[in-house]
Amino acid sequence: MREFETDVVVVGGGASGLAAAVTAAENGAKVMVLEKANTTGGCANMAMGPLGVETRMQRERLIDISVDRAFNKFMEYSHWRSDARLIRRYLEQSAGTIEWLENMGVEFALPSKYFPASEATWHIVKPKTGKPGLRAAATMIKIMTERAEELGVKILLETPVKSIIKDQGEVIGVTASDKDGELEVYAGAVIIGTGGFGDNPDFIKKYVGLEWGKDLFSYRIPGLTGDGIQMAWDAGASKDFMTMEMVFFAPNTGGYAPIELPFRQPNLLVNLDGERFINEEVIENPVFTANAIEKQKRKLHIL
Structure with missing residues (x-):
């Protein structure tokens, strides 16, 4: 069994995992990222760009959208089932996140609408070549990965995390495996950024009540199996309702x-x-x- 020590271990090297890793490293932490795929990015490699509210690009183009209005629209749509504090915080930080990505070298096209009656909050990434479109966010992922490596973040690919290690009730690390066998990573903080469960028909049926291939035909992006959610539950995290x-x-x-x-x-x-x-x-x-x-x-x- 190989052992590693670090300040922060991030489970999952997608958009959220990379954002956490880069932020921690920018603040002086020693960081490791464990990603089960053979590349970083996860489902973000299929995306086009993130949400932003009250961004510089919106202000420059007189796009009338505020955090307050976006928050109210979201919470009303979700019938206030979502955690209002998290939603508010996410929206409040979205403009700063877009600026943070721009400072990293990510370029964005004009803020766009997903459908005609929606708000122009979609900040589609400009790819290095070609026009903005499907999978444009892969360019953003490449830049974030390069920034993480520049800051000394150690990224282990094809290294799925198996479980969370606890000692006297405290989370102290994770167990994982790679082509060379088992490993343990001990850290002062464990961040789970593994995404949802859209590639897990059993989860979908159990928690959403739909049967994939019968009354649900979704993308099923490979790897989104809910393993991070399950690991958190196994370690004692509380459960909340889940939906899609x-x-x-x-x-x-x-x-x-x-x-x-x-x-x-x-x-x-x-x-x-x-x-x-x-x-x-x-x-x-x-x-x-x-x-x-x-x-x-x-x-x-x-x-």
């Missing part, structure tokens, strides 16, 4: 057509009983529409 944000797509015809096609009126949405179940004026919001569809018989509708 669902998005409504038309049949896949390539590009952005799955998003655009349903927005072209006139549309009439009825369920399998032939009953209209939604005000089609809100169809351009793919999440509102998905929520309505999910409540129908066999989670299906007819467009």
Whole structure:
């Protein structure tokens, strides 16, 4: 059994894990990142960019969105089930996060809307070559990884964490494995940044009540199996409700057509009983529409 000691060990080398690692290292900590994939980034490599509210780019373009309004919209949409303090903190720090990334060398395109009636909070990354688009955030991940390594962060790839080590009730490290066998990393702080459970049908069925491949057809980004969540529970973390944000797509015809096609009126949405179940004026919001569809018989509708 190999043993390592560090100030901070980060479980997961995606966007959140790298952000935690870089921030800790910038503040003088010795940091290790353990990532189970063969590259950093996780699902962020498939993304286009992060959220930002009250950013410099928004102010320069007179985009009228405030932390207060964004907070109220989010909490009202989620019926205040989410942790209001965390949501507020996330939004308050989002502009500073965008600036932090810019200072690191990340460039962003114009703040964008996800759908016409939404807010222009989506800060899409400018790739090094080509136009902003799908997987553009991989450029951001590359820059963050390089910054972490520049600060001395030790990144171990293909090294999945197995469990959290505790001593007299205190978290003191993690166990992991790689191609050379088992290892233990002892640290003053353990940060879990492993993401959700979209690639775990058992989790989805147990905690969301949907059956993948039958009434849910999601991306299933490889690696999002909820292992970090389970490790935290095994170590004594308390449980809260879990859910998924669902998005409504038309049949896949390539590009952005799955998003655009349903927005072209006139549309009439009825369920399998032939009953209209939604005000089609809100169809351009793919999440509102998905929520309505999910409540129908066999989670299906007819467009």
